[in-house]
Amino acid sequence: MKILMIRRAEQFSPNAVENDRAILEAVALRLSSRGHQVTQVDETLLASSLAADKPDFIFSMARLPESLRLLQTSGIKVVNAPQGVSQCSRRHVQSLMASLHIPYPAGEGPHGYWLKRADAAAQTADDVVYVPDLQALASAEAAMRARGIRDYLVSPHVEGDLVKFYGVSTTGFFRYYYPTDDGLSKFGLEQLNGQAHHYPFSAADLQTKAEALAAAVGLQIYGGDMIVTNDGSWYMIDFNDWPSFSRCREEAAEAIARLI
Numbered sequence: 001m002k003i004l005m006i007r008r009a010e011q012f013s014p015n016a017v018e019n020d021r022a023i024l025e026a027v028a029l030r031l032s033s034r035g036h037q038v039t040q041v042d043e044t045l046l047a048s049s050l051a052a053d054k055p056d057f058i059f060s061m062a063r064l065p066e067s068l069r070l071l072q073t074s075g076i077k078v079v080n081a082p083q084g085v086s087q088c089s090r091r092h093v094q095s096l097m098a099s100l101h102i103p104y105p106a107g108e109g110p111h112g113y114w115l116k117r118a119d120a121a122a123q124t125a126d127d128v129v130y131v132p133d134l135q136a137l138a139s140a141e142a143a144m145r146a147r148g149i150r151d152y153l154v155s156p157h158v159e160g161d162l163v164k165f166y167g168v169s170t171t172g173f174f175r176y177y178y179p180t181d182d183g184l185s186k187f188g189l190e191q192l193n194g195q196a197h198h199y200p201f202s203a204a205d206l207q208t209k210a211e212a213l214a215a216a217v218g219l220q221i222y223g224g225d226m227i228v229t230n231d232g233s234w235y236m237i238d239f240n241d242w243p244s245f246s247r248c249r250e251e252a253a254e255a256i257a258r259l260i
Helices: 017-033 043-052 065-072 082-086 090-099 134-146 189-193 203-217 249-259
Strands: 002-007 037-042 057-060 077-079 113-117 128-131 152-156 161-168 173-177 221-228 234-241
Touching (some): 002 017, 002 043, 017 249, 037 043, 057 065, 065 082, 090 203, 090 234, 113 134, 128 189, 134 152, 161 189, 161 203, 161 249, 173 203, 173 249, 203 234
Parallel strands (some): 002 037, 002 057, 057 077
Antiparallel strands (some): 113 128, 161 173, 161 221
């Protein structure tokens, strides 16, 4: 096949440009070794690339609205599907979590609050903000509105182990990690929960619910974050298309190549 691989615009890879490109390169290497003709392009050049030569398959990390519209009308099979990426806003994902009975933080915040941009993925450190109380929350909301962001979500901070998970649907690939174990971080916010205690929880339950959510959103390649409390219960706090898989890149690349 002729496979076009689309690199994500750098604004959607805050402090992770190299890691996001590395997973794309790892998948490209495996596809090339299988005999496919692989071309890579920045999503800002997608229109001219499609006009010059139509591929048989598109492997996309694109997030710009104009890129997603172009992919949706291309008539070409795309992973992740642009419809799914479009539906991966925090507000829509949270509504799906409620309908699927996936636990997420709600209610009062005796340990503080999180203010998160809800209309798009985080692009700067100011798009995901922790505040210790309601007074600080009001100031943070005003600052977000001043930046022109009107769609945001507020959730209580939950104390417990922060866990990052990664999946590739239909391949059996699912992994989870504790970021405070290795220190890898985009903005350093993981340290607010302190060093992980590795509280026991049901990994099988997490995988089942994560895959159900991915299917509801319309994603095949996904990642997210959760908090595990000291009694073994857990709360999903983030879900997104195309993580960098930096902790399991080679395994993930092989699973994604098999998926394609």
